[in-house]
Amino acid sequence: MKILILGATGFIGSAIAARLRRDGHMVTGLARHPNRARVKHPSIAWIKADLAEMTDPSDWRTVLNSHQLVINCAGALQDGLSDDLGATQEKAMLALYAAAAQSAIERVVQISARTEGGGQDQPFLVTKRKADKALAASGLNHVILRPALVLGRNAHGGTALLRALAAIPHVLPLIYAQSPVETVSVDDVAAIVSTAVAGEFQSGTDIDLAASEALTLRELVILHRNWLGLPPARIVPIPTGLAKPLTWAADIAGRLGWRSPLRSTAMAVMSEGVLSRRSAQHLPSQRLATAVETLEANPSGVQDLWFARLYLLKPLMIGGLALFWLLSGIIPMMAPTAASRHFLPFMPDGIAMALTLATCLLDIILGAFVLARPSALSALRGMLAATLGYLAGGTVLESSLWLDPLGPLVKALPSILLTLATLAVLEER
Structure with missing residues (x-):
């Protein structure tokens, strides 16, 4: 099957692309810098495109040509020099659905997010929610998957911040230390996408992806500190008021194009934790790896320790x-x-x-x-x-x-x- 992946260079998208290639599918990715992507992922065909500029159905017709399935892994946390949420997460998706309805696309798999709860009024979740509703109303054969906090061999965004916090010497300063967080392995996400590609989910399936246990942020950071092989450190809870200058600085950095996981959107989501929706669908039989199992399956190396220590120094x-x-x-x-x-x-x-x-x-x-x-x-x-x-x-x-x-x-x-x-x-x- 010929599959088009949006966000194929990202943390989740690259894992999904690798899994689908192992399954024998022909994979095409969209990238702003296809030459660099081609060097890193030579088995994938690459098309030069910027989602922020693909807001009309006509922008998609040539791209969708000859593909049978689309997987959307693209996303951004907040607006900035590098990201336009309204364009990439809403307008481009609505244009994609309109073009897909007039093409040979057999199915759309949407990697979305929990759009309810903490931070639900933030532009990140508002645009995601609008795109999901538009997809559900489009008449297209579709599956929507909503992963919890994704863990894996690599790290980006929130998972990178977990490693960085875990590597701080002597003390671990944490905001929302008691917030509950559900996790899911990136390999499990890729495996479930593979199942969706095989047509084993009914059209309209909307599933939350999370392991059976929820840990507090405090427990997750300690778990990552142990994974890095570092000695125990004292947890120091930080009042939310004292964290506002840091969030303010991260938002300014975001406006300048730096994708910091400490921006206000992430803090708003963490204020209530990362939990499944009360009315969410879950996988009927497949067991998903816990955070402990995910980290144990991917032992850390010295490069992980260097990354964790340099992340906040950068x-x-x-x-x-x-x-x-x-x-x-x-x-x-x-x-x-x-x-x-x-x-x-x-x-x-x-x-x-x-x-x-x-x-x-x-x-x-x-x-x-x-x-x-x-x-x-x-x-x-x-x-x-x-x-x-x-x-x-x-x-x-x-x-x-x-x-x-x-x-x-x-x-x-x-x-x-x-x-x-x-x-x-x-x-x-």
Whole structure:
């Protein structure tokens, strides 16, 4: 069967794609950067597309051509430079359903979410709910699956945050520590999608996917700490009021394109926990792996510990570089005449002042641009190039600065290392 997967590069979508390929299906994925996706997943055919731009049925007709089934794993937590919830989770889906009704698509499998309970008025769940209702009313043969918190070998979003919290030294600061959380293995999700693809569910089936046990957030974090092989640490409950500045900062980062799991939508959902709907359908016979069983089936390695420890350091690294470069540009501009004195032995006053202002402006631009996800890679590369240029220029024009007690050139070396480390952890998937 030829299957089109939306969100095939994601945590859940990639696991589903791998399972369906093992089942012998021909899989096509949509991706914003298909060349990169093709390198990582060569057995999948890739189509370049951005869901945010596919809001009319005509945008889908060519894409759906020759496919028999569509699986939607695409989703985003909040609006930002990298995501448009209204476009990707609602308008694009309504356009897809309209186009699918006029095509040879035999079935649509929707990976949705629990759209009731905590955070149900947040745009993430509102758009999901509207898309689900539209699919149910479309007349298409469809199955809707609603996973709980998904755990697996890899991690993204909430599962990545669990690992990061578990790796904090000495104490574990937690908000909503007693909130109940149901989990499901990503392998189980992929297996159930495989069952849906085989046509073993009736059209209109709407199932919550969760293991039989619910753990508190506190228990889940401790479980992940044990999985990482770290010694016990004391739980420190954090009042929700004290967490608001952190959520506010995460929301700002989201607007700049960074997909932080600490944004207000996630906090709203966690305020009541992640639990099945009271009226939910469940699998009649298949037993789903518990959180303990999922982690035991995927033993951690040193790479998991590194990831967990670096996850919360990453925003601090980016923020630290931004502050360093912004201040490097702003402070000399407050006294440009004094700042330009280093150039005076080598060039006229006017050129020295112009060069000082130009380098200050460059520093400010790099410091600002690294804060936005779409421009962060270019900014980090620019920081490396600028720093090497400053070191080369300083060495040629005034090599004695290497021996200066304040170390203006020597201090640039740690900046280079921090920039390289940030480049190494920049990718989110």
